[in-house]
Amino acid sequence: MTNTLELMEFFDHMNYVLSLEFKEKWRHRFSSHFVGIFQEKLLSSFTKQKRLKLSSLYSTYTKRHKYSREVVLEFFKCIEVHDLYPMVYEDDKYREFIKRGISS
Numbered sequence: 791m792t793n794t795l796e797l798m799e800f801f802d803h804m805n806y807v808l809s810l811e812f813k814e815k816w817r818h819r820f821s822s823h824f825v826g827i828f829q830e831k832l833l834s835s836f837t838k839q840k841r842l843k844l845s846s847l848y849s850t851y852t853k854r855h856k857y858s859r860e861v862v863l864e865f866f867k868c869i870e871v872h873d874l875y876p877m878v879y880e881d882d883k884y885r886e887f888i889k890r891g892i893s894s
Contacts, residue, residue: 804877807869808833820865827855828865832878841876845883859891 806812813825831850835842844866851862871878
């Protein structure tokens with residue numbers, strides 16, 4: 791029963807993160823485009839049935855869309871991205887980005 795409840799809570803949280811309500815909450819601080827990138831990557835990972843690496847998400851923001859390292863890390867912190875584990879996970883490459891302070 792506990793596992794079922796945890797799974798239901800996880801999917802409720804994922805549903806919220808993919809919602810318009812989530813986008814509205816964070817768009818004033820980070821922009822609709824910024825939040826939309828996150829939601830698209832997360833939805834794509836569900837569609838592909840593949841987990842999302844934080845290094846991939848980080849690189850998408852910093853390299854492809856040219857957002858600053860600080861803004862990306864602040865977003866991850868604000869939305870508590872680690873609560874999305876196991877769908878979104880911290881990999882070795884991401885830990886190295888953080889450790890070395892690489893921005894692009």
